[in-house]
Amino acid sequence: MTVEKKVILQKFPRSPDVLLALLHALQRANPQNYLTPEDLALAAEYLGLPLSRVRDAVSFYTMFSLRPRGRHIIRVCESPNCHLAGAWSVIEELKKVLGIEVGETTPDGLFTLELTSCLGACGVAPVMMVDEEVFGNLTPERVREIVRRLREEG
Amino acid sequence: MKRLSVLLCSGSACQSSGALAVKQALVEALTAQGLMDEVQIVETGCMGPCELGPILLVYPDGVYYVRVKPADVGEIVTEHFLKGRPVRRLLWTAPAPEPRTIPFFARQKKIVLENCGQIDPEKIEEYIAVGGYEALAKVLTQMTPEEVIAEITKSGLRGRGGAGFPTGKKWQAVREAKGNPKYVICNADEGDPGAFMDRAILEGDPHSVLEGMAIAAYAVGAEKGYIYVRAEYPLAVKRLEVAIAQARKMGLLGTRIFETDFSFDIELRMGAGAFVCGEETALIASIEGKRGEPRPRPPYPATSGLFGKPTLINNVETFANVRHIILRGADWFAQIGTETSKGTKVFALAGQVKNTGLVEVPMGITLRELIFDVGGGVPEGRKFKAVQIGGPSGGCLPESLLDVPIDYESLKQYGAIMGSGGVIVLDDTSCMVNVAKFFLEFTADESCGKCVPCRVGLRVLLSILEKIVRGEGSEADLEELERLGRMIQATALCGLGQTAPNPVLSTLRYFRDEYLAHIRDKACPAGVCPDLIHYEIDPDLCRACDLCRRACPTGAVQGTPRNPPYRVLQDLCIRCGACLEACPFGAVRKVPGRKG
Numbered sequence: 201m202t203v204e205k206k207v208i209l210q211k212f213p214r215s216p217d218v219l220l221a222l223l224h225a226l227q228r229a230n231p232q233n234y235l236t237p238e239d240l241a242l243a244a245e246y247l248g249l250p251l252s253r254v255r256d257a258v259s260f261y262t263m264f265s266l267r268p269r270g271r272h273i274i275r276v277c278e279s280p281n282c283h284l285a286g287a288w289s290v291i292e293e294l295k296k297v298l299g300i301e302v303g304e305t306t307p308d309g310l311f312t313l314e315l316t317s318c319l320g321a322c323g324v325a326p327v328m329m330v331d332e333e334v335f336g337n338l339t340p341e342r343v344r345e346i347v348r349r350l351r352e353e354g
Numbered sequence: 355m356k357r358l359s360v361l362l363c364s365g366s367a368c369q370s371s372g373a374l375a376v377k378q379a380l381v382e383a384l385t386a387q388g389l390m391d392e393v394q395i396v397e398t399g400c401m402g403p404c405e406l407g408p409i410l411l412v413y414p415d416g417v418y419y420v421r422v423k424p425a426d427v428g429e430i431v432t433e434h435f436l437k438g439r440p441v442r443r444l445l446w447t448a449p450a451p452e453p454r455t456i457p458f459f460a461r462q463k464k465i466v467l468e469n470c471g472q473i474d475p476e477k478i479e480e481y482i483a484v485g486g487y488e489a490l491a492k493v494l495t496q497m498t499p500e501e502v503i504a505e506i507t508k509s510g511l512r513g514r515g516g517a518g519f520p521t522g523k524k525w526q527a528v529r530e531a532k533g534n535p536k537y538v539i540c541n542a543d544e545g546d547p548g549a550f551m552d553r554a555i556l557e558g559d560p561h562s563v564l565e566g567m568a569i570a571a572y573a574v575g576a577e578k579g580y581i582y583v584r585a586e587y588p589l590a591v592k593r594l595e596v597a598i599a600q601a602r603k604m605g606l607l608g609t610r611i612f613e614t615d616f617s618f619d620i621e622l623r624m625g626a627g628a629f630v631c632g633e634e635t636a637l638i639a640s641i642e643g644k645r646g647e648p649r650p651r652p653p654y655p656a657t658s659g660l661f662g663k664p665t666l667i668n669n670v671e672t673f674a675n676v677r678h679i680i681l682r683g684a685d686w687f688a689q690i691g692t693e694t695s696k697g698t699k700v701f702a703l704a705g706q707v708k709n710t711g712l713v714e715v716p717m718g719i720t721l722r723e724l725i726f727d728v729g730g731g732v733p734e735g736r737k738f739k740a741v742q743i744g745g746p747s748g749g750c751l752p753e754s755l756l757d758v759p760i761d762y763e764s765l766k767q768y769g770a771i772m773g774s775g776g777v778i779v780l781d782d783t784s785c786m787v788n789v790a791k792f793f794l795e796f797t798a799d800e801s802c803g804k805c806v807p808c809r810v811g812l813r814v815l816l817s818i819l820e821k822i823v824r825g826e827g828s829e830a831d832l833e834e835l836e837r838l839g840r841m842i843q844a845t846a847l848c849g850l851g852q853t854a855p856n857p858v859l860s861t862l863r864y865f866r867d868e869y870l871a872h873i874r875d876k877a878c879p880a881g882v883c884p885d886l887i888h889y890e891i892d893p894d895l896c897r898a899c900d901l902c903r904r905a906c907p908t909g910a911v912q913g914t915p916r917n918p919p920y921r922v923l924q925d926l927c928i929r930c931g932a933c934l935e936a937c938p939f940g941a942v943r944k945v946p947g948r949k950g
Contacts, residue, residue: 280793318548322548
């Protein structure tokens with residue numbers, strides 16, 4: 201176990217109900233934004249749960265990934281309001297600029313493109329979230345600009 | 355004392371349209387003019403009209419600047435703040451009006467949203483300055499738990515999460531339940547697409563929720579509370595963390611609050627992307643660190659909830675109402691609204707309506723007043739067709755029902771639900787079969803799979819709708835949709851499945867003609883379903899510019915430049931509409947019905 205992971209674990213009480221929060225923290229600490237088999241085993245051991253119980257929970261929630269993802273996760277809202285406001289054109293533009301399909305990761309490991317349920321910023325639809333930042337009033341041009349900036353930042 | 359206050363909306367929507375860059379520009383411009391000592395900048399929660407963001411509200415003038423860009427800020431500072439002349443081109447409505455006379459606000463009655471957009475949500479002092487935590491002090495020092503429950507019961511407050519269960523009755527059940535400890539949970543897993551009132555309250559006035567929870571905890575006898583909030587709302591999570599820390603520091607959460615024997619603390623829990631977790635038993639399973647699957651009720655959470663203990667679970671907006679009822683009294687609250695539905699409800703207006711955003715109106719207002727007075731009606735040149743109310747499990751109501759009052763019972767009677775308060779206005783460019791299919795895709799996708807009626811039934815409903823939009827449906831399919839829909843309503847395990855057929859059943863009830871057009875005439879009257887439309891080029895308008903031919907991805911447009919007319923080869927056409935978008939003369943037309 202790395203020191204870093206030990207530090208994460210120690211922030212949590214050894215109580216099974218903190219499982220989701222612990223998994224969020226482990227996933228966030230991974231530059232590739234996913235839960236490794238080692239992470240699952242660590243969580244199980246630390247909380248005194250069977251590994252099957254941890255996998256059971258992980259497989260239920262869409263925000264946990266068992267496969268490596270990009271450093272930045274771009275999530276485009278696919279809810280009705282965004283759909284009506286042209287989210288599809290945003291998704292198409294992202295596919296084009298990133299050269300990947302929804303659910304895939306760019307070869308340089310920088311971006312993963314995903315869809316999300318409503319982000320609750322419907323007044324400025326279409327909307328997407330990059331990591332924890334929300335971007336609204338999207339147009340294909342604006343999307344290109346945001347991706348370009350993220351690429352520069354690395 | 356500052357001469358001017360500039361309230362800058364910093365809700366998620368305004369942040370996403372550039373509010374933080376505006377703030378930076380404002381600080382720079384004020385510094386450059388040496389006005390930093392005279393003008394106070396307050397970052398507030400959601401002001402409501404999100405599509406107009408970023409928004410500045412300047413006091414004492416009370417003027418709104420909308421769609422402000424960083425480049426506009428210099429002008430506002432020099433013209434308005436320095437010379438006292440509001441910048442007309444950026445005002446919401448010129449000349450500067452009294453905010454309450456703007457039609458968007460005139461019909462609203464703000465109770466739970468009172469502080470949203472008026473105070474800095476990250477400063478507990480501002481909340482306290484407007485009467486925050488007074489209600490908690492009152493119940494702890496002057497009221498018994500029984501009196502608190504009696505007051506809430508008398509007010510007629512009902513759950514704002516959708517089902518409308520009487521809040522006082524729920525509190526009573528938890529108070530009387532045997533078992534210790536007891537828990538209070540705030541359901542902040544706002545998953546309905548298009549509904550964002552809970553996010554706005556959490557981001558704009560988080561302490562009102564904490565205070566409501568503390569009052570509830572005192573009433574039911576709990577010492578521990580949880581807020582379960584969606585991971586999709588990072589800003590709400592951050593503001594709640596700040597609020598909880600500040601409340602603890604001031605002794606408003608923790609042990610011996612207001613030097614009484616009452617102790618209460620709140621823990622924040624995040625979801626991980628599962629719509630069904632908004633259902634109370636699924637939410638409880640998720641807080642316990644398990645798969646968020648619902649379970650049959652009874653037992654209800656009131657008797658066996660979190661960790662098997664008596665648990666009170668209410669929605670964000672419900673808790674935010676509590677302090678107002680305690681301070682102003684049950685009688686005051688009960689005189690707002692209708693016989694069975696008291697107080698106000700926050701709605702998220704969206705779709706084909708002029709003013710979108712968050713609005714709070716008294717219960718009993720009609721759909722027409724909500725959509726046309728507050729919302730400003732459908733945009734010019736369009737015709738109102740339906741209103742979809744209650745989220746993905748809500749129903750679509752037609753124009754003939756616009757005068758129905760908005761209360762729990764009336765909406766249910768006509769096949770819609772209050773739900774979380776999402777309102778999507780649809781105009782004549784929407785196909786009702788397609789709308790029903792869209793919502794069903796959502797609920798079928800979010801079905802957790804535990805019970806058969808929801809897991810399999812919704813898939814079957816969806817496959818029938820898919821058949822109809824392809825033009826392969828029969829009239830017998832409509833009866834099957836109704837039969838199966840009613841069966842799912844009656845047999846699904848939780849609220850998700852029980853309400854999921856609503857969009858299908860309500861559109862069948864009010865827009866059967868459109869279904870029949872898809873089936874009998876193989877035509878989509880609104881021109882939405884690609885298999886049931888075709889494109890034609892009007893020979894009189896075509897100038898043979900060749901743009902449509904070049905735009906067509908399948909070579910379905912034929913013609914010779916400068917030699918009109920062009921025509922569409924229906925066999926090759928995939929009905930993508932590229933020719934229609936390309937034509938500068940309006941010669942390409944989308945026509946309902948199949949051809950070729």
